[in-house]
Amino acid sequence: MSKRNSAEAKRAARERLRAERERQHKRARLRRHVTVAGSVVATLAVAAGVGVAVAGRDDGGDSTDWGAVRAQIEDGENGEPASGDYPIEAPAGATGDDGLTIRIGQEDATNTLTLYEDARCPACAAFEQGVGAEVRQGLENGDYAVEYVFGSFLDDGQALGGSGSKNALNALGAALDVSTEAFLDFHDALYSEEFHPEEADDAYADDDRLIEIARTVPELKDNADFERAVTGDTFAVWALRMSDTFDADEDVTGTPTLKFNGEVVETPRTAEDFTAMVEEHSDEAE
Incomplete structure (x- = not known):
């Protein structure tokens, strides 16, 4: 999936986000007022023995105010995001001075494989479905460590739009916070042919x-901490900062x-091509 012209699209998207930020905050305040009012009406109705269905019930989806998340990052100083509505910590499994490195494997591994992916990217899914098992095997064998860098440029493309890449990245952070094994298994599930x-x-x-997808991963099945991190946007700031790292390369x-x-x-x-690539470039590194 080409990233060409994505920087321009990203800048345009950020301008739209800034312009829309205040409107989103107003909508959020309105929703809070409606929720309070609905709660009062529901309480009175229950007292009267009458059932009430509250309009605007949330049946899922991404409720994240990504404009507010971006504002926290841009309002920060010295490379650190500002405090705000969204937590700023990195997942427990992340490393590096800024907590934006996902490196998995033996600490003394001579070789490093770095993968740049977008959660919505169909070419990434094809790669993972065809070669992913071989990547995991080499990682487990100690042939190399693997570093993952995730982008979200497909969300900001004019042809697509949306927030699935960013939202999935928040969930990947939540899985990494559980363990590296949970992260790897959830990563593989997201790119699987099934999902x-x-x-x-x-x-x-x-x-x-x-x-729902995470519940196919043993460590994440009915894991309340993971699910709260997904729905509570615990790693939304981290997700956008990771996406910025991707864009900067x-x-x-x-x-x-x-x-x-x-x-x-x-x-x-x-898988055969991947093995040959590793052998060729590992020889160069040694």
Whole structure:
């Protein structure tokens, strides 16, 4: 999936977000007033023995105010986001001075495979379905450590729009906060043939859908802490900062992009091609 022109689209999207931020806050305040009023009416109705259905009931979806999340980042100082409505901490499994590195594998691994992906990207799903098992095997064998960098440029594209990439990234952060194994299994589930949506389908904007998929992962099944982090946007700020890291890498022009020991390599289409790539570039590194 090409990232060409995505920087311009991202800037335009940010301007739209800034312009819309106040309107979103007004809507949020209105919803709070309606909720309070609805609660009062419901209480009175119950006392009178009458059932009440409150209009505007939330049946799922992404309720995150991504404009407010962006504002917290932009209002921060010295590279740190400002305090606000959304938590600013990184998942427990993240590393680096800014908590934006997802590195999994042996600490003393000689080689490093870096994967750049977008949760909605169909080419990423094809790569993971065809080569992902081989990537996991090499990781477990200690052939390399794997670093993951996630973008959300598909959300901001003029042709698509939405928030599924950002919302899925918040959920991936929640899984990483549980354990690296939970993160890897949830990552694989999101890109699986069973669950990955069509590119134009913003299914991952729905918290309930992400939780449904996560329940196929042993460590995340009925995990209340994980589910609260998904629905409560615990890692929304971290998700946008991770996406900014993705955008800042000028070597990355599309997804998936692979780097081996810091150099971009051709994306393998088969497990055999991937093994050959690792062997070739590992020899160069040693």
